[in-house]
Amino acid sequence: MFKNIATFLTLAIFLLMGAGCKRELHSSLYDDGSTPSPITNTTVQNLPGAAEITYSLPHDNNILYVKAEYEIRPGVKREVKSSYYNNSLLVDGFGNTNEYSIKLYVVTRSEIQSAPVTVTVKPLVPPVVATFNSLTVAEDFGGLIINYLNDAKADLAIHTLAADSTGAMVEANTNYTTLPSGRYTIRGFDSTSRKFSFFVKDRFGNISDTLTATYKPLYEKLLDKSLFRTVLLPTDVKDDWGLPMQNMWNNGYTDFWDMFHTQTQSFPMWFTFDLGITVKLSRMALWQRQSPAADWAYNANNPKKFEVWGSTSPDVDGGWNNWIKLTDHEVVKPSGLPLGQVSADDIAAAAKGEEIPIPLSMPQVRYIRFRILETFTNSATNIAEISVWGQP
Template identity: 25%
Template sequence: MEKMKYIMRFLTAMVVCLSLLIGCGDTYLGVEQVVIDTNRPDKLTVNKVVAQSGALEIHFSIPAGNPNIDQVVATYKNKKGENVEFKVSRYSSTILVEGFTGTDEKSIELACVDVSGNKSDITTVNAAPLLSPLEIAFESLFVEPAFGGVRLKWKNNNANPLAIHVLTEDILQVGVVSLVEDPTKTIYNRDSVNTFAFVRQYPSIEQKFGFTVSDKWGNRSDTMINSLIPYKEEEIEFKYVKAVSFFNPTYYAGSRDYGIYGVNPATGIQNDANAHAAGNAPQTMFNGVTSGNLYYGYKFVKDLSNTDPSKRETVHDVYATFDLNMEARLNRVKISPRVHISYTYSRSSPKRFRIWGTNDANSARWAKFPEGWTLIGEYVGKTPVNLASLTDEEKDWFNNNQEYLINEDNVNPDAKPTEPFRYMRLQLMESYNKNEAYYTINEFQMFGEILKRY
């Protein structure tokens, strides 16, 4: 009996397999099978070639009446002797062939390929591209000394992906100094506007730097070599910076009425903000602590006592004043905000601020403002593409690398970023959420050239 069951199952399986084989003659599960042939398609016709930067845009027509043509392939050999291939579908009439350097004539081979993999005879195009993005960047590359290093500028008008490689002096063997690439300093650029960068930190002594440019196609420029002396940059040590009380800062856990507390009646100058408590005083911006819940300064409110909230007006400008106990020319400042995610590009974190400076020559510095003071610069924080979905890079900049270059990032044409000063008045102008009643900062770091200590 068991033997009979085995025979029946075997016969059933054979019948099913035969049925499938018979049914697969033209279709399988309703999908038509591709007919394979060996007939080569006719050649394509090139109609026009447009030279572009490091590329050739080739306009073509495929042979008429051949529905089996699947794609068009363009191939050339790069400087390493490797084949570089580009493909477009049959529905395209142009193909962009990229990755060239130089403006001499290039040879590109084009062919049609059908659904069976058959390739047509080759159509050869000989044409010269325009100067490549890599070469434009290299020829426009300008290097100059900067605080703590060097500053580079270049052109990348079409926002092509480029990398600038930095070579610095290194002793590979005793008595021999060579230029060696430092991969930690490589600059990656895919932007037509932000085409500058700083390379730091280096001592303020004459030294050689080398720079080369590469692109995504593996092309690499020659090496530009410069002998430069970086400007000396020092951190303005927080232990020397002291908050001053000449503009009447106070402690109070809330906003105060501008008409009563906001202005010094003797001078007509707006007072410094009231801090939430002693642990949130202006001095906490200069204590070396870059995390926590430190400076917490309230905005004044006009007509605060008015029972109708619509009649109240928030004064968004908040001041804090300091004595650096040295005369310095700033190069950059770095803000450490409250690090909780709710403060990242949000809430009371400062978005726009100004730096005012003066020195001992201004004997009326505590009685007059802004008269006698110099606007060093005005700065605006970045705005993320999508606040609801911050990228890791956006979060890292805001919380760890929120840096402002005193000269390059200044947005106020009336400012004098190179002016040295001893006394600083920090003016917070706008928070990321204007509805917040206060500003918060953990640390305000400054870097530059110290001209004199007191």
């Protein structure tokens, strides 16, 4: 009997507790469920590929944001929101200078939106078009040199198509950029006339017109590294750690110790080698010590800033009278991450090698001198591999 009474009392307590508990609902302090008033006093400032719309908000504490809805191309819709703390929003993504209708809504905390207010914008020339119009293309050794302007620093991709052996146009290169201007090369073509096409695409999927023309890349060949020789002039830096200069042309760069390593001394330091033939250079490629890449790429003794000099008759005293500066170069980490941190793009770029273009105006040379101005952290220099191209 006592057991039954205890069970009954326990059940009664739970029922009373349940009766005293109610679901707690949260709602906005100002939300009355009404439809908000629309914005007023709209003004438009047209921008390259975009427009800024300024407006006045209704006096309503329940407003959460203003929303713009529009199409940048038929069937391609965009939506932009701006907090109630602001009195303007930016509509972007336009690929031409046509007029576009923008519908603007005031939206409450309950996601109730006002009647739309429609404004018309007419963007200025968008970056995808401006950059396309700026493209200049010139024939270069083994390929082409492309120059461009991107004043808006927009996120763009410059695509290059090239005719294959059947005449079909196939993707040959894509250069991604957010820089205000740039110059880059595409390589790997023989010295025959070939049709190339170029167009620009932005992050919104807008595509420019296409530039198509026929170009004939200049002849170049990869120089025979078996002809390369170490030259040690009186002022040159010597090797160290038993890692001689000839390691730079043994066609290896992935082994941890397969490299040329100089002695430690103050900058600038320089070293010299003989190509074995007199040649008009077109470009070089340099591979940094990078194994494992996460530890060594864009770090330590790898060259960061340097000059490349050429000569046909080096000064026997190690001086500079008979040398001509071929180019200046700086190694830039693609990701821009701090020293000691690398991305997948950084590792891929290090494995590909650092291309060093040589201007067409430079004379023929036989001897090469690297003048190292700065490495990434230390006061010695190491280089894993070097390749050289030119017209013998």
